[in-house]
Amino acid sequence: MNDNASIGSGFAAATQPITEHTVIRTDTEGLAVGTIRLTVDGQEFPVYYARPAGQDKLPVMIVVSEIFGVHEHIADVVRRFAKQGYLAVAPELFVRQGDPSTLPDMATIMAQIIRKVPDAQVMGDIDACVAWAEANGGDVDRLGINGFCWGGRITWLYAAHNPRVTAAVAWYGKLVADPNPPGQPHHPIDIAPTLTVPVLGLYGARDTGIPVATVERMTAALGEGTSDSAIVVYPDAGHAFYADYRPSYNAKDARDGFARALAWFREHGAG
Template identity: 40%
Template sequence: MLNLTRPDGSRPEDFHVTRRTAAGMLFAGYAVAAFSAEAAPITTSSDGLVTEWTTIPNGAAKALPAFVARPAVSGRHPAILVVNEVFGIHEWIKDICRRLAQAGYVAVAPDFFYRSGVDLPAKSDLKEILAVVSQASDDQVDGDVRATTAWIRKQPFARPAAIGITGFCWGGQVVWRSAMIDPEIKAGVARYGQLKKVSLRAAELKAPVLGFYGGKDQGITQEDVAAMRGALKAAGRKDEIIVYPDAQHGFLADYRASYDEPAAKDAWPKLLAFMKAHGVG
């Protein structure tokens, strides 16, 4: 069993992956470095959906790849940008996109680490993974986010004034930052994203954000959460942070050992309600 409790995944000493186990994980399409052999990942049907890879112009020599899941029915739908963990676009991120699409959204998951050319879901060495992740600067990622919302606004199946963002772990911090730098984003839901850096910039938030955090997260402490709440209050913000006292880091990821089913089931409808309450629904 792999147990990821750190803010950006585990360290090498936290787990050991055999060749046989790694091969099974890779075949299933999940991130090798995070999959628990005891997990029972949720699989969402693609019936009634269009699922595809596309490329998004972002000013780079090679355009930004993105996985898209959306309702097959005609018309314009609200959109949610889905930001992955450090493991890139693997089967769980695709399933999150399908879940959102089944709820009526256009879900777009950009591959923020594509420039490296590394197949991150296939990697079991966290040092190698984090070396790739570290190459994606805040400015680069922010640019890719803005490119994605610009692309969404031009699509005939998306409502241009109804764009939200959600993200996990590494992607959770991207959510907070995106709500500061992209005026096209109307609402954000951050799942256990690091807070130390963004709490210093709370006054820059332009869109409302809902945060989900675990009380037993060893990498994002309750002191961090309290500091963010204080920064939001000082900035006159009404953003909300929900803490599940018994949950660890990664508690929403049903392919990990850290999955907390009661917390995950409570958080999902709250995400949908928050998006709708802020015009993304």
């Protein structure tokens, strides 16, 4: 099913202010793109996908959005991975709680939607995406997951949830929280010592919402385990430095981060 109109409908409204001239546009030449709909526990949700046209046995990449859902920037990231040879998918994970594009600001999105999204629900929806990919030309022995902000936190947790994940990259995902919202019992710092999947964390030293001290705590906790995970901190980057539609975008560090991500997935067998 191809339903591109459902992707990005609230993009500008949910993410103002945006910086139009920094937006990267990835074309669909050589790609098959569209939206499929999966159902978990009676709830249907859309999943945007892109893949090299006519190819099979592709490595699989799950792309997990920020709090704004699967708007055009996230769809573009899916296409970026598809251009690298992946069957890439981005599920809309908030459909049970609401539509972020209808809300006026980040604080309202957090209060009315994000804090009400149970981690178990998210894990189940991503599991369904992996199963769909496996049934539709994806090689889940080469399974990667890449997430931003809220999706960065989910990336850490999904790597712990699903041992089939080959490698993961978490961009500026929150590592600790106090208190934990209902339905969100664990955070990356909790699972770090027992993590087995190699995760690359990409963080900004100027991120006021994720203090460097918490990144250092996470690094120490990872050192207690055996996952071969690593964290890179960019001295001049703040939060959302990869988000090329926002003023926070740092082109230099974004390019370096994406190059590191691709190399990480290749190095660990997910490319």
